[in-house]
Structure formats: C-alpha cells, structure tokens
Amino acid sequence: MPELPEVEVSRMGITPHILQQTVVKVNIHNPNMRWPVPDEVYQIEALPVVAVERRAKYLLLTCELGSVILHLGMSGNLRVVDKAEPLKKHDHIEFIFGNGKALRLNDPRRFGCCLWQAPNECHTLLSKLGPEPLTDAFTAKRVYEQSRNKKTAIKQFIMDNAVVVGVGNIYANESLFKAGIHPKREAGKVSLARYEKLVPIIKETLAAAIVQGGTTLKDFAQSDGKPGYFAQQLLVYGRKGEPCFVCKKNLTEIRLGQRSTVFCSQCQR
Template identity: 45%
Template sequence: MPELPEVETTKTSLLSLLEQTVLNVEVRQSSLRWPIPDDIQKLRGQKLRKLTRRSKYILAEFEHDSMLWHLGMSGSFRLCDHYTELRKHDHLIIQFEDIELRYHDPRRFGCILWLDQNSQSKLIDTLGPEPLSEAFNAEYLFQKFKKKNVAAKVAIMDNHIVVGVGNIYATESLFNLGIHPAQPASSLSFQQIEQLVVEVKRILKQAIDLGGSTLRDYSNAMGENGYFQQTLLAYGRAGEMCVNCETTLENLKLGQRASVFCPECQPLKKVKIAPQKAIKGSKA
C-alpha cells in the first residue's frame, strides 16, 4: 500500500502538469472506494494550478475546482502519451495539452473525489499533524502517548496522532531505537519519545530521497521504482538474522499488521499498571 513517501514521490512526479489545461476526461470504471463524481467533466478547460499532499492524499487545485486523490492499496498514476496502450485497470484518463494522466488501480480501493466541505470535514480535518512538520515534536507526542495503553507501533500509525507513518516506516523506526512494537505507548519515557520523533523524521526523509518503497508494483508517475526497500533492516525479514545481534527476527500481528522485531534488541519491558479506583456511585 503506498504510504507517505510514495505519495510524496508521486506528487512530485506530477508537477510537470502544472499550468496545463485539461482537454478531455474519460472514466473507464467509476466504481472505486467511492464512485468517481458524475460531473468530473467539469475539469475540461481548466488549468491545473497546484498540487500538494496532506497525509496520503494528493490535493489537485484546478482553476475553479479542487480534487482529492488517494491511491488506496494498489493505485498509481502514470503519465503517458495518447498512443500508449491502455492497461486493464486504467480507470480514469485525464488528457492534458501534451500528455495523459492515467489512474490505475487493480483493487479499486483508491478514490477520486471533489475536495469540498464534505470531504474536507470527513477525510482531512480529523487528521493529525504531518510528521515532517514542526508541529510533530517530542512534547506533542508525549502528551498524546501518555494516556495511550495501546502498543507503541499502533499509536505511531494512528493518523489522528500523526499522519503517514505506515507499517514499513514504523517498523524500521522502532527497530532502530530498540523499542518493542508491542510496548505500551504510555510506558515510553520522554527521552524515548524524543528519539522516536527524530527517527521517524529521518526514516521518512530517507525514504522520500530514495523514491519510496517498491515492494510489489509501486512506481511513480514516470514509471520509476523506489529504492528504500533495499535499506530495510526489519520489515519483511521475519525468520532472518538480526543485523545487529544475529538473533532470529520474529513477527507478531498488531492492529492486523505484521510487526517484525528482534526479541534481543527490542525486549518487551514489563509495565506496572495501577488498578483503577471505583468511582463513588458508579455501577460495575
């Protein structure tokens, strides 16, 4: 599933479309996670003015309308000339002046929506800060984590706390810091959280610099693969030796996600949880 570095890389690879006018729009399959809007033909004649990213959404600002694009689990954009052969799962084609933008999505979990008040309030406004912004800092994360008894990995992947820290990048960050993925978030010290913020930022920046991770079929709009997967130390390596201590890496499921860790380098520390006192007058 494309995560923040892959979406950022995709957005960057689409910047050549800026200031180009939409000549035609063709919907070949409208049934995605939500239906492609029936009135998407409104884009015809409009110039694409701006492309930004919020979490894993690409925000496309045209002259009169704005759109919200999400790659889902298997989606990708591709820039092609008009004569390039269509693929089976090319569901949307936006023809610009000298190139076509094609949305390809075999599993159809992505979305192509108008960015209006409804999508803004439901999909954007509830999101936490960007991980590479100043708003994501140790003091902020400490306040969020101190009441969270869920696993640290689950908490750092919570988009209401911070956006875009996907499974790959959470796994690598925790491995590099020696934090067990199931360690309760509330048990982390301020120093550990400070280190986690720094490491998440470092990992994401490195992944963006390397074009993201191509584990299956991800590529940017130019058809170029990412190379961050070549640096992975833990993710996807269950059953292999730890690069630090040669202990066999293990895997557990947290939040329905595979969580690879080293039992030697990332020990699960016991935490004493104080019993909750009964509230006077409350019923059991």
C-alpha cells in the same frame, strides 16, 4: 503499495508534467473505487491545474473550481504517459492534458479513491488528520502528551492518522526497530525521552525514503513509467526469521491489529 514516501515521490514525479497544464478531458473508466467517483471531478475539465499538493497520503490536484482528491489505497499508482498509449488493465481514471499527456490512476484493488473538494472546503477525510511527519508540527512533546493514558500498542499508535499521518506498516516497523522500542509496548507508557528518540527517527526514515525515490515494492513504478528501484535497505520489514543486523538474533513476527509486525526481541524493549 504506497506509503507516504511513495505518494510524495509520485507527486514530485507527476508535477512537472501537469502543473499549469489544462485538463482537456477526464475519463472515468471505472467509478467503483472505495467510494463512487463523483461527477463533480468533471469540473476540472477545461481548467489548468494550479497546484499539485500532498496531505498525508492524499494528493490534491487543484484548479480554480476546486480540487480533485486522489488516494492510491494499497495497490494504486499514478503514471504520466502519452494520451495515445493504450490503457492498461485497472487504469480506472485518467486526466488528459493539453500537452498530450495523460495522468492515469491504476489500482487493481480499488481501495484508492477519487473525490472532489470545493474551494475553501476541507473534505471530512482531510479534516481530522494529525500533523505531517516532516513538519515542525510533529514533535515528541506533542506525541508524548497525546499518548498519555493510551493503552494501544505503540506501533498502532504511531500508525493512527490522528497522531501523525503517513506512517504505514513498513515505516512503523522500521522506525520502532531503529528506536529500540518494542512494538507492543503501551503508547501511554513510553517515556518522553523515548519519544524524543522515536520522532526524529520517523522523520529521518521517511525523508530518506523520499530522497531515495521511495521504497519500491513489486511493480511500483515511477510516475513517468520508469520502474522504481529498491533504494532503502529495510532492517526488519519482510525479514522474519532472519538475523537482526545489530545483535544477530533471529527477528520475530507477530500480528498487531491484523498487520504483520517484525521486530528484534533483543534490541526492542
């Protein structure tokens, strides 16, 4: 479920419950995530969590001996509950804290992961990532220069983690609509002026979703277990065949890199 806003909302939601709390126990109920969960994560036991950070869609729970890296994949979510709360189906990993709370990673499809990173190391998953979209490192100029001679469709280009992290399918569709750019346009043929429009739109779109608590889908729940809410109006995603809010023309859906791509053939060129 999670795109970057959902991951950030999860991070903000779990932080007050677990920051500076000691991890009393790690329970790996099912180690068969995207990669096997390594025994190294037990190193966090008996240590306090000194930082809860996000890089791209990865969450890092840091203690003195290293960091647990968590990724929610496509169907994962994190909840903080009382440790006595019965486990739910697909609660694969849990961290029990000294305050009696349990942080549980629930992930039906198990596309997510739980890995370990030693201090001063940068896990290979994190080492090749592009800039964070909400920082000053993500600029139109940078993306423009990186896109020269790239034949990839602009939509796939902005979803490439080496270009910018955290832009998933929903927000790629939404951002391109707002910027008036056709999702199939060659990235290398998009002008600097258009990147100067697109980049701030990506930032605003993601930031707005974070502020509003993340775009919630299906059973996405806040980290404390309260149901999320549909905060952000999606302009194109999931609206195939419905009228464009701007020009009323029915929205088109195509597949791009096997992903559902919805756009307005009149507003996006």
